[in-house]
Amino acid sequence: MIKGKLIVFSAPSGSGKTTIVRHLLGIEKLNLEFSISATSREKRGEEVDGEDYYFLSLKEFKDKIKADEFLEWEEVYRDNFYGTLKSEVERIWAKGKHVIFDIDVVGGLDIKRIYPERTLSVFVKPPSIEELKIRLKKRSTESEDKINMRVAKASIELATAPQFDFIIENNNLDIALKEAEELAHNFLKKRI
Ligand code: 5GP
Numbered sequence: 001m002i003k004g005k006l007i008v009f010s011a012p013s014g015s016g017k018t019t020i021v022r023h024l025l026g027i028e029k030l031n032l033e034f035s036i037s038a039t040s041r042e043k044r045g046e047e048v049d050g051e052d053y054y055f056l057s058l059k060e061f062k063d064k065i066k067a068d069e070f071l072e073w074e075e076v077y078r079d080n081f082y083g084t085l086k087s088e089v090e091r092i093w094a095k096g097k098h099v100i101f102d103i104d105v106v107g108g109l110d111i112k113r114i115y116p117e118r119t120l121s122v123f124v125k126p127p128s129i130e131e132l133k134i135r136l137k138k139r140s141t142e143s144e145d146k147i148n149m150r151v152a153k154a155s156i157e158l159a160t161a162p163q164f165d166f167i168i169e170n171n172n173l174d175i176a177l178k179e180a181e182e183l184a185h186n187f188l189k190k191r192i
Pocket of ligand 1: 011012013037038041072073074076082083084102103104105106107108
């Protein structure tokens, strides 16, 4: 199979990486397709199975770990597993497209380790932990407890930023989008 490239966006949740990833997906010439992760967490709000995530039961998820079906997986929060199925990357490459990921920092760095030449890893940095908390509250899809859990995790994640190929500081969304576009464009035109 002809392999494409991989672009990973990782960041604490609430830092705006999903907006950036959606923006890049809308640029046709980049020829990107979103890697749909599998997860054992519950569906939120308007999420659709097979679009936002492949929603699996805890047992189904663990069975797939045993069967070595994941490129990377992680227990991001307790009993909430997330992972990239090998079949997902192959599905996108088979269409002649490049893969774009919106995943957690550990998963992002794993992908980079597995495909060092083929992967561009980008960390999206929120302006501050305080701002992150405000954004998560505005999104208001989760309880106070869950938000606090995400904020605590964010502080740890921020420390991994220097391990990524690039860091985008999301203080101004328009600038962040332009930066992301340029990084993706330059990386995809490069020969490996
Ligand atoms: P959420 O529950 O907000 O959709 O995602 C929680 C966290 O899991 C986010 O940081 C998200 O990036 C991460 N995540 C989503 N998919 C994957 C994946 O396939 N692998 C890993 N390692 N993390 C993921």
